[in-house]
Every structure is written in structure tokens, then in C-alpha cells.
Amino acid sequence: MELQDFSIREIHRGLVNREFSAQELTKAYLEKIKKEDKRINAFLTLAENSALSQAKKVDEMIQANREIPLLAGIPLAVKDNILVENIKCTAGSKILENYIAPYDATVIKKLKEIGAVILGKTNMDEFAMGSSTENSAFGSTRNPHDLTRVPGGSSGGSAAAVSANLCCYALGSDTGGSVRLPASFCGVVGLKPTYGAVSRYGLISMASSLDQIGPITKTVKDAKIVFDAISGKDEMDSTSVEIPKIGNGKLQIPNLRIGIPKEYFIKGMDVEVERIIKEVIKKIEALERVKIEEINLPHTKYSLATYYLVMPSEASANLARYDGIKFGYSPGQAGSLLDVYLKSREKGLGPEVRRRIMLGTYALSAGFYEAYYLRAQKVRTKILEDFNKAFEMVDIVLTPTSPAPAFKIGEKITNPLTMYLSDIFTVSVNLAGLPALSLPCGKAHGLPVGLQIIGKAFEETKILEAGEIFEKLCSLNRRFISPT
Amino acid sequence: MISKEDVKHIAKLARIGIAKKEEEKFARELSLILDYVEKLKEVNISKTLPTSHSTEGENVTREDLPAKIFKENLGGRAKKLLKLAPEIKNGYLKVKSIL
Numbered sequence: 001m002e003l004q005d006f007s008i009r010e011i012h013r014g015l016v017n018r019e020f021s022a023q024e025l026t027k028a029y030l031e032k033i034k035k036e037d038k039r040i041n042a043f044l045t046l047a048e049n050s051a052l053s054q055a056k057k058v059d060e061m062i063q064a065n066r067e068i069p070l071l072a073g074i075p076l077a078v079k080d081n082i083l084v085e086n087i088k089c090t091a092g093s094k095i096l097e098n099y100i101a102p103y104d105a106t107v108i109k110k111l112k113e114i115g116a117v118i119l120g121k122t123n124m125d126e127f128a129m130g131s132s133t134e135n136s137a138f139g140s141t142r143n144p145h146d147l148t149r150v151p152g153g154s155s156g157g158s159a160a161a162v163s164a165n166l167c168c169y170a171l172g173s174d175t176g177g178s179v180r181l182p183a184s185f186c187g188v189v190g191l192k193p194t195y196g197a198v199s200r201y202g203l204i205s206m207a208s209s210l211d212q213i214g215p216i217t218k219t220v221k222d223a224k225i226v227f228d229a230i231s232g233k234d235e236m237d238s239t240s241v242e243i244p245k246i247g248n249g250k251l252q253i254p255n256l257r258i259g260i261p262k263e264y265f266i267k268g269m270d271v272e273v274e275r276i277i278k279e280v281i282k283k284i285e286a287l288e289r290v291k292i293e294e295i296n297l298p299h300t301k302y303s304l305a306t307y308y309l310v311m312p313s314e315a316s317a318n319l320a321r322y323d324g325i326k327f328g329y330s331p332g333q334a335g336s337l338l339d340v341y342l343k344s345r346e347k348g349l350g351p352e353v354r355r356r357i358m359l360g361t362y363a364l365s366a367g368f369y370e371a372y373y374l375r376a377q378k379v380r381t382k383i384l385e386d387f388n389k390a391f392e393m394v395d396i397v398l399t400p401t402s403p404a405p406a407f408k409i410g411e412k413i414t415n416p417l418t419m420y421l422s423d424i425f426t427v428s429v430n431l432a433g434l435p436a437l438s439l440p441c442g443k444a445h446g447l448p449v450g451l452q453i454i455g456k457a458f459e460e461t462k463i464l465e466a467g468e469i470f471e472k473l474c475s476l477n478r479r480f481i482s483p484t
Numbered sequence: 485m486i487s488k489e490d491v492k493h494i495a496k497l498a499r500i501g502i503a504k505k506e507e508e509k510f511a512r513e514l515s516l517i518l519d520y521v522e523k524l525k526e527v528n529i530s531k532t533l534p535t536s537h538s539t540e541g542e543n544v545t546r547e548d549l550p551a552k553i554f555k556e557n558l559g560g561r562a563k564k565l566l567k568l569a570p571e572i573k574n575g576y577l578k579v580k581s582i583l
Contacts (some may be wrong), residue, residue: 007487071569102564193536209537235551238544239537305521316498323499325579330570337580338499346501354500355513358491361498372521377534384535395525417516457539 003028004171005165008074008222015062015073022062022073026117029075033119033166041141042151042161044080044297045088046120048055051075058115071229072115078169078264080121080156081128082213083202084108091204092124092154095322095329095348096353105202106237107171107213107230114229119167122157126350127319128178128206130154131422134413135352143185143433145447149406152182152422158187158216165415169217169226175206176307178424179214180438184401184450187440189471190216191223191464192358192426195433195456196241198227199234207314210307210430220439220467227460243458256466258284259394264425269403272444280441280451283473284398295394297386299453300428302379307427308420309363309376316360322348355416391456396466399425401438401450423450437467441474486514 001020004010014020030048037043058073078084081091083101085108090096104112111118125135133141141156143149151160155172159182162170172179174192183190184364191214198213205211215226232466233242260281265274285292306307324344331343345354363372390397402425412419429436434454441451453472455463486494488507490512495502502510571578 043561099568102568104562162576173542196541235546237541239541241541299527302527305524309521309524319497324570325577327565327568327570332570335580337582340580341499342501346503349500351506354495354498354502355510357498357500358494358510359517362486362494362518365494365497374522374534375524375529377536378529378532379524380535381532382527382537415516416513417520420517427577431515431538434536 001025001028003032003165003220006168007219008070008168008217008225011074011168012070015068018062022058022117023052025073026051026055026075026119029119029167036164037166039142039147040144040164040166041139042122042157042164042166043077043120044090044092044123044138044157046085047087047118050087051117051119054112054115054117058117061115069114070225071111073117073166075117075119076111077119077122077158077161077170078108079124079155079170079172081173081204082108082126082171083204085120087121089121089204090138090287092126093349094137094331095344097137097329099328103202106199106234108202110230110382122161122170124153124157125154127204127315128154128173128175129315129352129356131177131181132407132409132412133157133182133420135350136410137350140409143406145187146406148408149447150185150409152185152402152406154178154182155190155216156182159183159188159190162186162188162216163419164217165257166362169215169222171213171226171230172216173203173206173211173213174430175210176311176430177423179216180401180426180436180450181422183216183438184440185406185447187448188216188218189220189223189440189467190214190438191227191460192429192436193227193231193460194243194432196239196437197231197243197458197460199232199237199240200239201234201236205318207222207311208318209314210311212430220437220464220471221438223467224464227464228371235292243460256396257394258290258292259390259397260292261295261300261390261397261399262299263297263300264399266403269400270405270444273400273402273404273449276442276444276449277451280470280474281398283474284470287469293394295397296378297390297428299379299382299386303383303428303431304420304424306376306379306383306431307423308359309372310380310431312356312360313363313373314360316357316364318358319349319353324348352416380431383428387428387432387434395455396463398452399452399454401425401452405447405449406442429454433457435463437463439467439474441470486511486518
């Protein structure tokens with residue numbers, strides 16, 4: 001069959017109308033990956049057998065004239081820090097190079113139950129620590145729009161796979177922008193859900209108060225479909241919650257109040273990106289009875305510093321489990337117990353991961369805890385209060401997802417602070433636990449630019465509906481024009 | 485400023501081995517990041533409470549009964565987990581002697 005740049009609904013229609021079978025579709029994607037992924041390196045592992053047997057089950061349902069769920073038979077890719085039972089799960093790290101997932105993450109369980117077809121696992125920065133996917137122990141992923149550039153990170157493999165149509169959609173995880181940044185660099189849609197909206201059970205932990213799993217898709221509509229399928233309370237994750245129903249679920253778009261924080265238009269940002277975002281805002285302003293106002297989020301300039309204390313502190317505790325004893329890489333016959341720890345972690349963990357563990361250990365250590373970690377937690381409160389105040393005045397907040405488009409491979413890898421600055425517009429959202437969507441809104445220097453829509457906690461529906469409307473306004477610039 | 489001695493101390497606390505030639509690099513990089521986060525000192529937080537989680541979660545409890553998931557195929561699961569361990573002996577994880 002001829003593989004087109006299908007959205008979820010288009011594939012669903014094709015399956016139901018028997019234009020193609022789920023097995024034909026799965027084979028077509030797998031062939032495309034084998035042919036084209038050599039130059040992109042989006043996939044680390046292919047799950048060929050399980051994908052085809054799942055597709056066969058869906059075909060049997062269709063043959064039996066049974067109604068199939070919307071996501072049944074739709075091929076997806078999964079970031080390699082989300083556990084899929086009996087499939088290798090490396091988190092982009094040498095320490096988990098041979099780790100076979102012993103169970104399914106809750107999001108995977110939910111997707112399997114409705115017949116989703118998992119094609120394989122995608123490349124990422126080691127333990128999701130990075131903004132470019134260059135920190136993977138298995139080589140960088142390249143941006144399909146320009147192979148000399150990074151796809152963004154840390155869910156770079158997932159975003160590149162969707163962008164190059166090597167899958168219909170993908171799952172990523174977002175701790176400080178790891179779904180939104182690569183989505184923006186690769187010209188696709190990425191949703192970071194409200195903290196607690198999606199279960200983290202089976203997601204390899206980085207920073208537990210910030211991590212969320214989110215969809216990376218071709219259209220905003222697809223993001224909504226996937227979000228609806230994976231969200232909800234889960235007894236295996238005590239921080240997960242049932243999403244409260246807000247209003248009648250219908251958005252009063254004509255009365256939408258939109259805030260533009262002036263702190264997100266900073267000196268040093270790419271002028272083309274700024275121009276494109278401002279043009280989109282103008283187009284949105286021209287919509288009927290939409291009100292745009294400038295707002296202040298005064299602690300924005302402290303969010304990156306706050307993030308780079310909170311995140312490594314939590315990560316240093318979470319990654320203590322990689323000790324060369326329970327699972328993962330172990331140096332074998334290495335002297336004492338301490339030697340096992342030291343050598344497993346020296347050989348198994350890359351420089352960025354070791355740097356963050358050390359930073360977190362330092363920030364939590366006696367004598368420094370108050371000056372670093374506790375102070376950061378207090379500034380986190382200030383950042384949260386900024387958003388609370390803003391959302392008394394407006395329904396959603398619009399910003400660029402990143403101050404610049406995709407950078408060159410190798411350009412920022414030598415200076416960690418320069419790399420960290422890529423996250424400057426995305427980390428506040430994680431600290432405040434809010435939902436945010438990145439959608440493609442144009443091109444700067446021939447590279448995709450993302451618009452970020454931030455909403456109140458648990459108002460995914462609102463940012464997704466607004467996103468669909470804005471997506472139409474920008475559709476002329478898009479490779480993929482969303483079908484109605 | 486983080487010195488090479490500090491790096492060695494932190495690495496030991498974190499149970500991370502680092503090569504001699506990495507000490508200076510880590511010292512430089514950690515100093516760079518710690519200098520950057522200094523800016524948090526500008527914020528007046530004298531009356532601010534810390535936030536550990538963005539959502540106001542209360543303690544989540546359940547009855548003290550084994551969850552269904554742990555009852556199903558317990559032996560199979562245990563085997564699967566043990567298979568992932570670098571070294572096992574008689575169904576236990578093998579650890580270096582600590583005494």
C-alpha cells in the first residue's frame with residue numbers, strides 16, 4: 001500500500017472502509033522505517049513481531065464486522081523510557097543497554113487494550129536529560145527538516161519519527177520541555193499534560209514532581225484523541241488524578257481571553273521567531289471577540305535556575321537505583337561493594353547524567369540544602385503564584401515554545417549552560433504543573449517554529465480546542481494540513 | 485566555586501566514579517551552573533512556603549491488602565525480575581560482602 005501522511009482519523013476511516021488492512025499498514029510503516037531511519041536514527045528498537053500480531057487481531061475484529069476503537073490498528077512509536085513488556089527499554093543509557101521491560105507502563109496497557117500497534121522504541125537523551133537527543137548513548141537523532149540539525153530533546157526520536165511519518169503518532173515524556181521542544185523543532189504537535197493527568201507508572205523516573213507522559217502528533221485533534229486514551233487516575237501512581245470536569249466541556253472561544261507575557265519576548269531571541277509568533281498573535285487577535293492582553297509573569301527569569309536545582313535534586317535520588325546490583329550494567333568482578341557502585345555508574349552513565357546527579361547530590365547535601373534546594377522550592381511557589389494571578393485575568397497564555405529554531409548538531413553540546421538555555425520557555429510550565437501545547441506556526445530560516453499555549457491545571461480541553469483554531473490560522477505554513 | 489577536591493567529595497557522596505581527567509571538567513561545569521543559580525538570591529522568599537508538588541495532593545491510602553496485580557502470576561514476575569539482575573544465587577540477588 002502507499003503510505004500517506006495519515007492522521008489518526010484518516011487511518012481509522014481507511015481501516016473501517018477496508019481500503020487497507022492493519023497488517024498492510026503496519027508492514028508499510030516498518031518498511032519505511034527500515035528504509036529511511038538510517039539517516040534519521042529515530043528508532044532504537046523495532047517491535048516487529050508484536051506489532052504485526054496486534055495488527056492481525058485488529059484485522060480479525062474488522063473482518064468480524066465488529067466496531068473498533070479509534071486508535072485500534074494505528075501504529076505508534078514509544079519513547080524508550082516508557083516500559084513495553086518484553087521489549088528492550090534503554091532510556092538512551094548504556095546502563096540499561098540490555099534491560100528488557102518486565103511489565104507494561106499504564107499508558108501502554110491502556111493503548112494495547114484498545115488495539116494500538118507499537119512499532120518500536122525511540123531515541124532520547126540519556127534518562128531524558130537533554131534538549132537535543134545528542135546525549136543518547138546510541139548516537140544522535142537528526143532533524144528530518146535538516147539532517148545537520150538536532151530534533152530537540154529529550155523526546156527527539158519520537159518527534160523526528162512523527163515528523164518523517166515513520167509512525168502515525170508517538171509518546172514522549174516532558175520534565176522541562178522534552179515533548180514540546182522537539183515537537184517545535186520538528187514541526188509537529190506536542191502536549192505536556194497537567195501534572196497528575198497521566199499515570200507515570202512504568203515511566204523511568206527522572207524528576208518525579210515534574211515528569212509527565214504526553215503525545216506527539218501531526219495535528220491538534222490527534223493530540224486530543226491520544227490524551228483522552230492515556231489520561232485518568234491509576235492506582236499504580238498515587239499522584240495521578242481523575243480530570244475534573246470543567247463547565248460543560250465546551251469552549252466559549254468568542255470570549256477567550258489570551259495573555260501574552262512580556263517576559264517571553266527576550267533580548268537575544270531569534271528575530272525571525274519573534275516576528276512569526278507576533279504575526280500569529282495578530283491573526284488570532286483578528287478573530288471575533290477574542291481579547292488579547294499583555295500580562296506579567298515576573299518570576300520567569302528565575303524559572304530556569306529553579307528548575308536546574310529541583311530537577312537534578314530529584315533525579316539524584318531517583319537514579320540511586322542504578323547500582324549495578326538489581327539490574328542494568330555491572331562491572332562484574334570488581335573488588336568491594338563500593339567499587340561495584342562506583343564502576344557501574346562511571347561506565348554505565350554518560351557525562352550529562354553524572355553531572356546532574358552530582359549537582360543534585362550537592363544541592364541536597366548537609367550545609368547546602370537550604371541555600372539551594374529549599375530556596376529553589378520557595379521560588380517555585382513564586383512561579384506558581386505568578387501563573388495563578390495571570391489566570392485570574394486570562395484563560396490561556398501564548399508564548400513561543402523556544403527562543404530559536406533547531407540548532408546544529410554539536411553546536412551546544414560542549415557547554416551545558418548554553419544547552420540548558422534551550423528550555424527557558426518550557427520549564428516554568430513543569431514547575432507550576434500546568435498543561436501546555438506546542439503547535440507548528442511557521443518557519444524561520446526554513447525551520448519549524450512552535451507556538452506554546454499554556455492553560456490552567458486540568459484545562460487540557462481548552463488549550464486543545466484553542467489549538468485547533470490557531471492551527472487552522474497557521475495551516476498555510478504547514479507541511480501537514482489538518483483534515484477536518 | 486567548586487574545586488577538584490569538592491568534585492571528588494560530591495562524586496563519592498553520589499557513588500559515582502569519575503576519571504582523574506574528568507575532575508577539572510566537572511569542577512568547571514558545576515561551578516558554571518552554581519554561578520548561574522546564584523540569581524535566586526535576588527528573590528524575596530522570607531515569607532514564602534516551599535512547593536514540592538504543584539498539585540495539592542493529600543496522602544493517598546488504600547487498605548493494607550495485596551493489590552490484584554501482585555497476586556497474578558507472582559512466581560513468573562519474580563523470575564522475570566531476577567533475570568534482570570547481574571548476579572543471582574539460589575533465587576537471591578548476589579551482593580558483595582559488606583563486613
